[in-house]
Amino acid sequence: MIPLERREEIISIYLSGENSYKELGEYYHVDPGTIRAWVCRYRKSGKAVSLPAKSKTLEDMPRKKRESAKTAEVQELEARVRELELQNLALNTLIDVAERNGMEIRKKSGAKQ
Numbered sequence: 001m002i003p004l005e006r007r008e009e010i011i012s013i014y015l016s017g018e019n020s021y022k023e024l025g026e027y028y029h030v031d032p033g034t035i036r037a038w039v040c041r042y043r044k045s046g047k048a049v050s051l052p053a054k055s056k057t058l059e060d061m062p063r064k065k066r067e068s069a070k071t072a073e074v075q076e077l078e079a080r081v082r083e084l085e086l087q088n089l090a091l092n093t094l095i096d097v098a099e100r101n102g103m104e105i106r107k108k109s110g111a112k113q
Contacts, residue, residue, distance in 0.1 A: 002030065010035055011042050 010024055014035065021039075025032035095105050 002028075007038055011038055014039055 006028070010028055010030065013019060014021065014024055019027075021032035021035045024030070024035055028035075098105055
């Protein structure tokens, strides 16, 4: 049997929107259906359960790990975007210099005559 304090902790973590029933069940070794029943009973009772502050246990959960990995991927993609922007700037500068020296590189707008 799971202590009441632990149940309230699991309910409050679920209600914070950070994790699903399945993720909480895997982490706390509790059937997700049981957690769903606890949450339903809590909602019907109208009791107040305080939401937890960020804690070490939340950081260890699966979704949190995926989000931190996602953050690393996003950082990598942002670095790649910066690199491509610099490359684009360099190419445009090269074209500008070439056109100032009499080479027509860019397509001219307007109809051909």
